[in-house]
Amino acid sequence: MNIGISKHVICSVVLAFPGLVEAADKPNIVVFLTDDQGYGDLGCYGSDSLETPNIDRLCQQGMMFTDFYVHQRCSPTRLAFMTGSHAHRAGCTKVIYNRDRIGIHSDEVTTPELLKTAGYTTGIVGKWHLGEWDAFNPTRHGFDFFYGFMIDLDQGTGIYRNLERIESIKRKTDGQHSPKLLDAAVGFIKQNKEHPFFLYCASPLPHTPWIPNERFRGTSRRGTYGDVIREIDWQVGELMKVLDEQGIAENTLFIFASDNGPVLGIDGGDAGPLRDGKWTDFEGGIRVPCIMRWPGTIAPGSTNRQITGIIDLLPTFCAIAGVAAPGDRVIDGRNILPYLRGEQVEKPIHESFVVPGSVIRHGKWKLLVRELKPGGKSGREGKRPSAPAGSLFNLQDDPGETRDVSADHPEIVADLRRRMDAAVRELEANSRPIGRLPGAPVPETKNNVKKRIKH
Numbered sequence: 028m029n030i031g032i033s034k035h036v037i038c039s040v041v042l043a044f045p046g047l048v049e050a051a052d053k054p055n056i057v058v059f060l061t062d063d064q065g066y067g068d069l070g071c072y073g074s075d076s077l078e079t080p081n082i083d084r085l086c087q088q089g090m091m092f093t094d095f096y097v098h099q100r101c102s103p104t105r106l107a108f109m110t111g112s113h114a115h116r117a118g119c120t121k122v123i124y125n126r127d128r129i130g131i132h133s134d135e136v137t138t139p140e141l142l143k144t145a146g147y148t149t150g151i152v153g154k155w156h157l158g159e160w161d162a163f164n165p166t167r168h169g170f171d172f173f174y175g176f177m178i179d180l181d182q183g184t185g186i187y188r189n190l191e192r193i194e195s196i197k198r199k200t201d202g203q204h205s206p207k208l209l210d211a212a213v214g215f216i217k218q219n220k221e222h223p224f225f226l227y228c229a230s231p232l233p234h235t236p237w238i239p240n241e242r243f244r245g246t247s248r249r250g251t252y253g254d255v256i257r258e259i260d261w262q263v264g265e266l267m268k269v270l271d272e273q274g275i276a277e278n279t280l281f282i283f284a285s286d287n288g289p290v291l292g293i294d295g296g297d298a299g300p301l302r303d304g305k306w307t308d309f310e311g312g313i314r315v316p317c318i319m320r321w322p323g324t325i326a327p328g329s330t331n332r333q334i335t336g337i338i339d340l341l342p343t344f345c346a347i348a349g350v351a352a353p354g355d356r357v358i359d360g361r362n363i364l365p366y367l368r369g370e371q372v373e374k375p376i377h378e379s380f381v382v383p384g385s386v387i388r389h390g391k392w393k394l395l396v397r398e399l400k401p402g403g404k405s406g407r408e409g410k411r412p413s414a415p416a417g418s419l420f421n422l423q424d425d426p427g428e429t430r431d432v433s434a435d436h437p438e439i440v441a442d443l444r445r446r447m448d449a450a451v452r453e454l455e456a457n458s459r460p461i462g463r464l465p466g467a468p469v470p471e472t473k474n475n476v477k478k479r480i481k482h
């Protein structure tokens with residue numbers, strides 16, 4: 028595929044509707060994505076040990092999503108957000124480390140690139156995690172402004188302002204950097220309040236190492252991890268405050284979500300009623316909190332229990348901004364604006380969520396087509412059990428995936444297997460490569476796609 032063709036298509040759409048470019052009445056979009064925050068790490072999602080008053084308020088003013096899916100680890104979810112496609116399709120299901128010579132492909136048409144065609148100014152503050160090299164810098168992929176780091180803080184990295192590395196970061200310094208990130212986000216909002224903007228706040232918290240800023244140490248009832256959650260909540264509250272102060276809260280879609288499930292273990296995160304956490308395809312790894320507030324469009328205090336996911340943000344933002352999503356490739360996400368508006372839809376926008384070669388959820392049923400092992404340290408210590416291939420769970424009755432009911436429903440197992448096989452075949456026919464630096468090894472082949480499916 029060719030990016031020139033893709034961008035030509037987008038521009039043609041915009042020129043056909045020139046009013047869309049004006050964009051004066053388009054809502055701002057703020058996405059606050061946390062890093063490894065669990066379904067049970069929020070008051071509004073039922074935590075009885077963590078207080079998150081600001082996020083709870085956001086929830087009261089907007090819509091809570093109970094079945095919002097991501098990938099089980101950092102980079103793949105961020106790739107899915109930027110491309111509107113499952114990470115398997117966009118070429119990378121692994122965490123990108125700082126010596127990897129891979130990152131988001133230049134042929135991908137990203138969420139900020141699309142919003143820019145509708146007149147949006149685009150900014151990212153925080154962790155990018157889609158390639159450490161300049162070719163993969165966010166400003167090469169649709170963002171007008173970048174302040175943050177390219178990779179996990181615990182890998183050692185630097186702070187960038189756009190393409191410039193302005194500061195080195197040694198390990199274990201999260202708490203020192205969070206206020207700077209917040210300042211950058213607040214500055215971006217103030218600077219761009221007169222025109223539509225898209226701000227992606229990619230918080231490095233509560234990813235390990237758990238080192239809260241000084242002012243939050245000892246403020247929670249759940250140790251250091253809880254203090255970090257308090258800090259996240261404060262940051263969300265500060266952003267809500269600045270939107271109010273600038274008089275633009277009413278015209279801003281504010282989304283809060285996590286990129287994958289929590290790191291479990293002593294003093295760690297909590298997946299609430301869901302099974303397991305980060306690094307697995309149990310629900311605790313791939314189903315995360317998500318809240319959307321948009322006054323006048325989203326009913327306050329509402330709940331959505333349909334299958335949705337991070338892949339849906341690109342097509343939904345396109346619908347909001349009045350631009351077409353890319354038509355020259357498969358986009359897995361769907362426009363969920365009808366859900367935001369509270370419209371009655373004839374059938375669910377997504378009937379299934381598939382992790383190719385691993386799990387398929389269809390309606391209330393979830394089938395494991397391979398053995399699922401627990402994620403994280405306590406799993407390796409054997410404290411949490413695996414589940415064998417062929418396990419079938421009824422998520423409606425058993426959200427914690429505790430009872431394998433496959434023996435009672437062989438026809439459901441067979442149906443879900445067929446659906447998985449079809450999904451894998453379709454993916455193999457329509458997947459795209461991850462970006463590689465010139466000279467980097469491993470050309471993309473069908474076998475590599477199969478490896479990705481197995482991850």
Ligand SMILES: [Ca+2]
Pocket residue numbers: 061062063100101234286287
């Ligand atoms: Ca993460």
